[in-house]
Amino acid sequence: MTQSPRGPECSGCPCGLAALASGSSCPFGAVARDKGDVLFREGDLAERVWFVRRGTVMLERFTSASGGARVHAVRRTGSFVGLEALVRRGYLDTARTAEPTLVCGASKAVVDHWLGDRHTPARVALEQVLLTEAVEQPRSGGPDGPAPRRVARWILKESLEGEGLLLPRRHVASLLNMVPETFSRALAQLVERGAIEASRTRLHIKDIQALRAAADPL
Amino acid sequence: MTQSPRGPECSGCPCGLAALASGSSCPFGAVARDKGDVLFREGDLAERVWFVRRGTVMLERFTSASGGARVHAVRRTGSFVGLEALVRRGYLDTARTAEPTLVCGASKAVVDHWLGDRHTPARVALEQVLLTEAVEQPRSGGPDGPAPRRVARWILKESLEGEGLLLPRRHVASLLNMVPETFSRALAQLVERGAIEASRTRLHIKDIQALRAAADPL
DNA sequence: CGGCAATTTGAACATTTTCAATACGGGTGG
DNA sequence: CCACCCGTATTGAAAATGTTCAAATTGCCG
Numbered sequence: 001m002t003q004s005p006r007g008p009e010c011s012g013c014p015c016g017l018a019a020l021a022s023g024s025s026c027p028f029g030a031v032a033r034d035k036g037d038v039l040f041r042e043g044d045l046a047e048r049v050w051f052v053r054r055g056t057v058m059l060e061r062f063t064s065a066s067g068g069a070r071v072h073a074v075r076r077t078g079s080f081v082g083l084e085a086l087v088r089r090g091y092l093d094t095a096r097t098a099e100p101t102l103v104c105g106a107s108k109a110v111v112d113h114w115l116g117d118r119h120t121p122a123r124v125a126l127e128q129v130l131l132t133e134a135v136e137q138p139r140s141g142g143p144d145g146p147a148p149r150r151v152a153r154w155i156l157k158e159s160l161e162g163e164g165l166l167l168p169r170r171h172v173a174s175l176l177n178m179v180p181e182t183f184s185r186a187l188a189q190l191v192e193r194g195a196i197e198a199s200r201t202r203l204h205i206k207d208i209q210a211l212r213a214a215a216d217p218l
Numbered sequence: 219m220t221q222s223p224r225g226p227e228c229s230g231c232p233c234g235l236a237a238l239a240s241g242s243s244c245p246f247g248a249v250a251r252d253k254g255d256v257l258f259r260e261g262d263l264a265e266r267v268w269f270v271r272r273g274t275v276m277l278e279r280f281t282s283a284s285g286g287a288r289v290h291a292v293r294r295t296g297s298f299v300g301l302e303a304l305v306r307r308g309y310l311d312t313a314r315t316a317e318p319t320l321v322c323g324a325s326k327a328v329v330d331h332w333l334g335d336r337h338t339p340a341r342v343a344l345e346q347v348l349l350t351e352a353v354e355q356p357r358s359g360g361p362d363g364p365a366p367r368r369v370a371r372w373i374l375k376e377s378l379e380g381e382g383l384l385l386p387r388r389h390v391a392s393l394l395n396m397v398p399e400t401f402s403r404a405l406a407q408l409v410e411r412g413a414i415e416a417s418r419t420r421l422h423i424k425d426i427q428a429l430r431a432a433a434d435p436l
Numbered sequence: 437c438g439g440c441a442a443t444t445t446g447a448a449c450a451t452t453t454t455c456a457a458t459a460c461g462g463g464t465g466g
Numbered sequence: 467c468c469a470c471c472c473g474t475a476t477t478g479a480a481a482a483t484g485t486t487c488a489a490a491t492t493g494c495c496g
Contacts, residue, residue, distance in 0.1 A: 014342050015339070078346070083343070119236050120236065120334065121334060122340040125301070128232060128296070128297065130347065132298075146484090169443070171289045174289045179484080182483090182484060188444080200491095364450085387475065399454080400451090405476095418460060440493105442491105442493085443492075444490080445490075449487100451482105451483085453481085454482085455480090461474085464471085465469095466469085
């Protein structure tokens with residue numbers, strides 16, 4: 001936890017440069033982390049934003065299936081980590097260093113202030129992008145459970161937000177990383193279980209209990 | 219291509235609000251698009267940024283495998299589309315409306331000006347996030363080709379950027395959506411083909427030609 | 437009402453996961 | 467410096483899952 005002075009070291013960092021250009025000082029304090037250290041955990045109250053000064057950080061997320069956490073992204077030198085703190089209450093991922101890494105951290109409040117007026121176009125755009133990212137599930141593929149489960153999860157998720165609108169099935173299948181045939185079969189299976197009703201063009205949740213059961217591995 | 223006046227309609231839009239708050243006017247002009255219309259195509263010169271005012275836009279990307287384009291994300295009301303224009307020369311995806319959609323567009327130059335000073339912290343953060351997003355490959359799963367191919371692509375990609383550093387294999391496997399066993403077998407197969415050399419802890423490209431061949435479906 | 441394209445279904449085939457057992461490799465303590 | 471240990475990576479064989487290809491069905495739209 002070594003707080004480093006914001007000197008010339010920051011002149012190679014976009015944050016430091018921005019701070020310089022805007023006349024403010026960089027709000028981030030540098031900290032050295034060992035391999036395997038955890039910056040924050042998925043679900044924790046998002047209170048701090050990090051910037052990878054030099055090194056590598058892995059982003060892990062629990063998948064309802066297969067119990068364990070899966071790393072779904074890595075962030076290298078020059079990336080922010082935990083920016084979701086700006087738009088969410090909790091962290092989306094667990095961040096763990098993959099090697100000895102120098103990270104700069106700052107509290108949410110400080111970063112908030114550093115970013116300036118909340119209605120600035122740049123800031124609006126930033127938060128918009130972060131929100132979009134937050135909604136996206138991490139890429140889910142094979143090991144995230146069999147097709148019917150992924151489909152069940154997708155229906156659940158859709159019914160919450162956007163709802164109503166249904167893309168052509170072919171595209172939905174694509175989103176879920178499967179061929180249309182597999183998607184079709186998965187739907188058929190969910191219908192069989194009584195979880196949903198499905199015509200060729202419409203989709204309706206019949207028994208949300210059953211649907212949840214199909215979505216969760218338990 | 220109906221240019222709508224920036225009146226009360228924009229009062230529900232974060233862009234409009236930002237413009238209002240910052241005393242500027244919103245640089246975006248509203249356009250109605252029919253279902254299936256294409257906003258821009260993957261690889262096209264990224265000259266325009268869009269905002270989804272109301273509706274749905276699908277983002278498709280070609281996968282070297284399986285020939286066709288796969289939709290890998292959808293953007294709904296209130297999302298930017300094509301923001302990569304700010305940090306790249308070409309579009310990353312093809313954007314196609316999934317229903318009749320009202321989008322607001324503006325040229326890169328205009329947006330650039332709208333976002334203000336390029337060294338503003340908020341803007342630095344924004345571009346940083348966009349860059350990170352640009353590097354990430356869309357989620358790749360089953361239909362993107364067999365495991366050895368995905369592994370070959372990953373090695374190719376890694377050798378370009380970060381290089382050197384190798385996460386524990388278990389994590390790499392996770393990134394590629396496969397169990398460690400499959401990853402291991404895929405590596406073994408690439409070794410067999412003479413594309414790479416691999417000890418349990420190191421990895422070395424032996425024949426980049428062969429590796430490329432393994433990565434591409436051709 | 438007819439034609440077209442998307443979806444569904446079926447059966448064979450390919451790939452991946454699983455589970456279990458083995459082989460490494462690095463780190464530790466002598 | 468070497469032997470021992472432990473966790474990670476590899477390998478094998480069987481089972482589950484997904485893909486492919488082809489054909490039949492359905493719904494939409496003109």
